[in-house]
């Protein structure tokens with residue numbers, strides 16, 4: 442190794458050690474990305490992305506530098522994949538997979554079975570005939586095409602009722618009863634023996650009575666799958682948080698994640714974002730509150746050795762759903778839920794994620 446290279450490498454190592462030891466913000470390590478900081482702690486950091494974002498020249502380099510795993514925001518939803526029965530259009534999803542492969546990223550799939558984002562023809566077809574291939578055929582079509590190329594996949598998304606009382610009414614529940622979850626997971630395992638099979642949902646992060654019910658129902662759902670030897674590998678915790686209302690209950694979340702780990706399941710944070718629409722107009726105050734809630738959540742989640750990955754639901758405020766226009770007119774502000782702002786500048790949430798990673802004990 443040339444002397445200059447050696448000195449540079451040593452200086453880098455010293456800097457990293459010093460900032461780590463001194464607990465300096467990760468921003469003090471300008472060369473470290475969320476991807477690097479996560480990997481150093483045995484974690485994967487990722488984000489949802491959509492193909493339209495790949496045409497934005499100021500966005501793509503940041504995505505490549507910061508993200509180790511992608512999840513399609515839209516492109517794997519059935520309304521976009523199979524607009525007409527049996528007529529699949531994989532072009533957009535193929536593009537995301539190709540981009541990920543060219544960018545040294547892995548992919549996670551989302552979702553296979555969901556009550557929402559289904560094509561218009563599906564529910565009438567299910568009502569006309571309870572044909573199980575409408576469920577299993579879709580799983581085989583998608584996982585068959587990307588066999589061996591997904592690290593994990595949300596086999597069933599949001600099956601629990603929003604009030605936490607039992608299963609959410611859905612075309613799947615109506616057609617096949619609660620067993621549709623078992624059927625879906627078995628079909629997914631048969632279609633791809635390697636991909637980690639995930640049950641994905643929200644509602645377990647905060648402390649209200651409905652969240653208590655949601656956590657209890659989630660554990661009951663997982664216990665049922667495990668008792669029936671249904672192949673499930675992980676719980677996906679979406680992580681849609683609120684910076685100003687109904688905040689994360691760290692004690693209840695910690696106990697819940699301990700229960701998930703005790704069942705031998707991995708934990709993935711799959712859709713992290715922090716809603717700031719209930720906050721003041723002052724941007725700095727909102728950004729601080731978003732960062733604080735991010736840290737409160739991740740400190741608990743990452744303290745559990747079963748947690749393997751953290752993905753945000755998009756990376757930049759530029760790409761979140763357009764805010765309600767009335768609110769925009771009233772307050773003039775757009776939501777700031779993510780690590781980068783609309784101009785691709787790092788926000789305090791980026792630091793909060795970086796520091797949570799740096800603070801994670803390597804399992």
Ligand code: XIL
Nearest residue numbers: 514551552558598599679712754762
């Ligand atoms: C959302 C997308 O972000 C929206 O743009 C789309 O219109 C609907 O789906 N939980 C999920 C995600 O599992 O798939 C949802 O994504 C957000 C809530």
